[in-house]
Amino acid sequence: MKxxxxxxxxxxxxxxxxxxxxxxHCVATIGLRSNPPxxxxxxxxxxxxxxxxxxxxxQEIALADVxxxxxxxxxxxxxxxxxKQQMRDSxxxxxxxxxxxxxxxxxxxxxxxxxxxxxxxxxxxxxxxEAPAGEDFLAGLSLDWESEARQAEKKKNAxxxxxxxxxxxxxxxxAMDMMIMAFRWFLGGKLGDGEQWFPWIHMTDLVHAxxxxxxxPQIRGAINFCAPYPVQNKELTQTLAGVLKRPAFxxxxxxxxxxxxxxxxxxxxxxxxxxxxxxxxxxxxxEFPSFDRAVAEIVQRRDDAIG
Numbered sequence: 036m037k038x039x040x041x042x043x044x045x046x047x048x049x050x051x052x053x054x055x056x057x058x059x060h061c062v063a064t065i066g067l068r069s070n071p072p073x074x075x076x077x078x079x080x081x082x083x084x085x086x087x088x089x090x091x092x093x094q095e096i097a098l099a100d101v102x103x104x105x106x107x108x109x110x111x112x113x114x115x116x117x118x119k120q121q122m123r124d125s126x127x128x129x130x131x132x133x134x135x136x137x138x139x140x141x142x143x144x145x146x147x148x149x150x151x152x153x154x155x156x157x158x159x160x161x162x163x164x165e166a167p168a169g170e171d172f173l174a175g176l177s178l179d180w181e182s183e184a185r186q187a188e189k190k191k192n193a194x195x196x197x198x199x200x201x202x203x204x205x206x207x208x209x210a211m212d213m214m215i216m217a218f219r220w221f222l223g224g225k226l227g228d229g230e231q232w233f234p235w236i237h238m239t240d241l242v243h244a245x246x247x248x249x250x251x252p253q254i255r256g257a258i259n260f261c262a263p264y265p266v267q268n269k270e271l272t273q274t275l276a277g278v279l280k281r282p283a284f285x286x287x288x289x290x291x292x293x294x295x296x297x298x299x300x301x302x303x304x305x306x307x308x309x310x311x312x313x314x315x316x317x318x319x320x321x322e323f324p325s326f327d328r329a330v331a332e333i334v335q336r337r338d339d340a341i342g
Contacts, residue, residue: 036249039095040064041086041129042105044071046208047241051103052079054242063099065092065106087128093136096143101249104133104147104184110173111210123176130183137191144194146248147184151199151234151261153177156305159232163312164199164257171305181257194255196248201234201261201309203241204329206336214275229269231306234261237323237332247319259311266326274327278334 038055042048043064052062056076063080073081084092086106096102108125112118130147137143154162155169168178177199187193202210236244241260248254266274275281311319323329 036100037061037063037098038101038103039099040103040105041133042066042107043103044068044074044081045105046205047203047238048105049074050205050238051105051242051245054246058246063095065095086132087124089132089135093132096133096136097138099143101144101146102133102137103245104130104145107148110150110152114172119172123179126176126180127183130180131186134183134187134191137187137193139191142192142194144196144249144252145184145187146196146198146245147181147187149177149181149184149197149199149257151201151259151307151309152305153181153199153257154307154309157232157307157309159306160308162259162307162309164259165312188255194252196255197257198244198248198260199257199309200241201236201259201265201307203238204235204333205238206333206340229267229272231268231304232265232308233268233271234259234265234307234309235326235329236261237329240321240323243322244314244319247314247317251317254313254317258313259309260314261309261311262321262326262329263311263315263324264326265308265310271326274330278327278330 038060040048040052040062043052043062044066048064052064052074055062056074056078061078063082065082065084065086067083067085069083071081073079082092082095084090086092106125106129108118108121110122133145133147137145150173151162152173153168154166155171155174157166157169160166168174181197184195184197188195204210240262244260323332
């Protein structure tokens with residue numbers, strides 16, 4: 036297959052690009068950087084472009100069998116009004132211009148990212164794909180983002196799949212990098228009261244789940260990309276402390292998180308007990324279903340890399 040990935044050299048996009056290349060697919064990625072570190076493979080191409088604006092990059096979409104839309108400004112930054120607008124534009128406008136460029140004569144598959152932030156603060160409720168959207172900024176953004184992607188089915192007869200990501204864990208970046216660093220500097224601890232649920236997925240399962248989507252063309256619509264066993268923040272903290280052999284004595288009070296991080300801090304305190312019901316129903320088997328196993332593998336891989 037010919038696969039086009041927006042945001043294809045980011046934290047997730049790079050791993051996904053390599054995975055697809057290993058499966059024998061041709062991969063083209065689009066990103067903002069003019070001179071990024073490229074993947075050395077004869078079936079790989081990189082296009083430098085701003086996907087929040089229409090342009091020549093849209094011509095690449097007509098050449099693809101599958102479009103994976105990963106573009107989006109990072110959430111992990113203080114949410115000023117300017118940054119919130121960048122978060123919104125990078126997602127909504129990119130998706131709009133991707134859909135606009137889809138050919139009508141071919142049934143292309145569009146796999147357009149969303150996030151479990153769609154559900155807002157779910158407290159202790161179990162959240163499958165059927166759960167309603169929340170009411171905060173990130174929930175509203177996710178809802179609008181998904182709505183733009185769904186236009187591809189309505190207007191271009193495309194197959195649309197919308198993975199809602201939990202927090203993606205891997206050995207070389209992302210949230211796990213920050214958490215491990217905090218514990219190794221003896222600054223680890225629970226957030227707030229620690230009761231909030233944390234939806235997560237190991238990078239291996241995330242990229243394999245994308246392969247599963249390609250192998251099962253009957254799958255459409257929203258699908259939670261998270262492990263089957265979410266953990267509460269207090270359990271997450273104790274697991275990390277145990278694996279890293281560090282104490283967990285530096286809790287961050289909720290009021291301090293909100294004071295320092297503002298609206299982002301409120302989002303970090305949300306409880307989201309999300310389950311991948313549709314992935315399980317379709318028969319996907321997780322390589323890392325439990326948090327302790329995922330953390331142990333990631334920490335071991337980091338230690339091996341350091342030597």
